[in-house]
Amino acid sequence: MNDFTKILRNHKLRPTQQRVNLGKLLFGKGNRHVTAEILKYESDCENLKVSQATVYNVLNDFYNVGLLAKVNIDDDKTWYDTNVEHHYHIFIEDESRLVDISPDAIDISIPKKLTKGKISKVDLVVKINS
């Protein structure tokens, strides 16, 4: 029983082969940003037996228990981020690539009267190109 199996149990998710394998891809090498398409491609490269539907289902499962965050960049694909702490993003348009920014690096003070203090999330995406 490896570490990710334990993490799945801690989040009340049954550690199936697909969840464990996708979990290793996602959490095995530092913070990552993926789309469902990218993750399916990677799992195919590793000859894992995972359907595209299961990739979607597992991403949603992980998101629902707080293992992943969603990032909305453009009007097509949804991105998933293994960093679930509060932070911001740079999107490198040329490369369709996301980079995290620590909230410490950018100070955003939102006047309370605008939001009545009921903030649930603050999304900041800085888009850059060359």
Added chain:
Amino acid sequence: MNDFTKILRNHKLRPTQQRVNLGKLLFGKGNRHVTAEILKYESDCENLKVSQATVYNVLNDFYNVGLLAKVNIDDDKTWYDTNVEHHYHIFIEDESRLVDISPDAIDISIPKKLTKGKISKVDLVVKINS
């Protein structure tokens, strides 16, 4: 020949009935935020003869010439904003409603070394609920 016809001509768009009618809906009563679905619903209410495909085409035409801005809030529908000046957004989740924030209201200073000065767009969405 009314005002919006003139605006269309200025943007090198032929002022067809559909573009003029949708333009009036969009720009006739202050700043607005709409999805393709909302705009189709409104044009149906006014008994305008516009197909859903044309609503999409016209929104894209207006976006491409700079009459509209796109806003990405969630992973489903794309929002269009009649305010094309640089600004930020509050998204009221309960009501699925967008509100503009002037960039003067929130100071965001992004360290140059993070972006190498190549910023093309800064998207800020503050999500609130009750």
Added chain:
DNA sequence: ATGCCTGCAAAATATTTGCATGTAA
């Protein structure tokens, strides 16, 4: 053994496109 999970295909949703027709210039 039981119930949750997966694969596959089909459905659902959002958006784009091809083509014949209509309309602005």
Added chain:
DNA sequence: TTACATGCAAATATTTTGCAGGCAT
């Protein structure tokens, strides 16, 4: 009249879901 826009339906793209079978407990 000529080119561009529209309507409709079909195609495309992304994501979700139903169901039969499979695997974890």
